[in-house]
Structures are given as structure tokens and as C-alpha cells.
Amino acid sequence: MSQFLVLTAKPGSNVLDDNTLAHLPASLGKPNVLAAGEAVEFAVSSDPRAEVRASLAGLAVDVNFVPAASRRKKLLVADMESTMIENEMLDELAAEIGIGPQIAAITSRSMRGEIDFATSVKERVAMLKDLPLAIMDKCAAEIRDMAGAKTLIATLKKHGCHTVIATGGFTYFSEPVRQRLGFDEAHGNILELADGKLTGTIVEPVFDRASKEKTLRSVAARLGLDLSQTAGVGDGANDLDLLAAAGLGVAFHAKPVVAEAARFRVDHGDLTALLYLQGYSKAEFAA
Known part of the structure; x- marks a missing residue:
């Protein structure tokens, strides 16, 4: 063929x-x-x-x-931060309270695969204990969609593709992103809240690298799809299992370790490149 x-x-x-x-x-x-x-x-x-x-x-x-x-996929599972949105939310929260460099250093090591994601996210969230939800809301209002994100999701949905966010970030942010971009589902880490503040802990279990692949497999099974009919996209080390399992696993403007491992990669284009990889022409894009 x-x-x-x-x-x-x-x-x-x-x-x-x-x-x-x-x-x-x-x-x-x-x-x-x-x-x-x-x-x-x-x-x-x-x-x-x-x-x-x-x-x-x-x-x-x-x-x-x-x-x-199976070129045109029936399921997309997407990372959120630095993939569907430009932001890294933990880093931005930390910047608001003056601990940006400390948090960013842990984030970078995690995304490069140098430290375990679950451990790193717990350490970073602990540093945000007592952060007011007003700051969470301020950062949420400053989320910037990645170029091509709206067109990608609208076009896939127009052609019958089920779309899912799977993020190591937080449902506090992924849910509004899901609604705005039109995703069908969003899965991520749940922050514990009390008295209008963060408690510094995450509801177990941590949604991590393995969780992303598990989400792909479980949603595909629920929809009666073979993995060859699925796509995944992400940029960090915790996306590697997702990208390896998906029929079309795309490293998007990814960290070097991810770009080298992925079968498909987009280093220059925006997210609409995922549509071209599936054979869509620009004339078929949703408005």
C-alpha cells in the first residue's frame, strides 16, 4: 500500500x-x-x-x-501545556508569587525526562501551598491558545473525530480550555482546595506519563477503535508513551529527547500540520 x-x-x-x-x-x-x-x-x-x-x-x-x-484518525489525545496552549501553568503561578526560577528548574528537568514526573509535580505543588484561588483565576485568564489549536479541533470534530485533553497539569485549567477549544473530554491532576486557597497537595493518583497512554487506550476501547485509528500530540517526556502508542504520535515543537524518539514531528508548522499529516487540505478546514 x-x-x-x-x-x-x-x-x-x-x-x-x-x-x-x-x-x-x-x-x-x-x-x-x-x-x-x-x-x-x-x-x-x-x-x-x-x-x-x-x-x-x-x-x-x-x-x-x-x-x-487509517490515515484520518477517529480519536485525538492531546497534551495541553506547550501543546494546545502556549503556557506552562505551574511556572506562571510560581512567577506570580516570586518563586518562578525554583519551579521552572524542576519543570524543565521533568520535561527533559531527568526526574520522575509524579515526584516533581508533587514537589512543585507543595511549594504553592496557600496560593489564593484569585491568582489561579488571574493566570487562567491569561492562557494563550497555541496557533492552529482551534482550527485543528474544530476540523477534527467536523469530520467525526473524538478529542481528549490528557495533561499532567490541572483540571482547574484544562476544563476551561476544553470548553473554549471544543474538546470532548479533559483529564488531568486535581488540586486540593480549602478556604479559597491551594492546600499544596494533589488528589491521588497523580495523572502522569502512564496515565496519558492509559487514557488513549481506554478511550479508544470505549469507542471501539483500533490504536491505528488514533492520534496523539505532545512536547514533553511525559508524552512519550502516548506518542509511541498512538497510530499517529506527533512530537510538536518538542524537547530534544521527545523529538528524537517520535515517529512523527512538527518543528516548524503550527497545529494545523496535524491535519495535513492526515491528508486534509486547507479547503476542508472548519471555519
């Missing part, structure tokens, strides 16, 4: 113009243009990525080799 070589670039960059396409190997044949200057695909029988990357000579283009079978 044919595979697809998919080339994507940042929206509006026009990197994949006629001149760039003319320098690609002639053996690829004629491209199917998914979005002018932004995304093209080629039906291929073997993997030409090495030759294509050489032809692109360092241009800001993502090169992915995608199986044709």
Missing part, C-alpha cells in the same frame, strides 16, 4: 513555493498541494525522507512519512 510523504511549513511562510518544489527529486512525481506554499504530499512506495531533506537544504520544512491506512 502507498505511503505519503508530507511536507509542511509555517502558515504564511510560503516556503513550499514552486521554486522549492522544483528542487525536490523528480522521482517523487507530481505533488498534491494541500495548501499553497504551506503543505504538499506525495504518494510514495518507499521512504524518501533522507533524499528530500538533502534537497531542502535546511529550509524550515517538516518532513514526515505517513502510512496510508
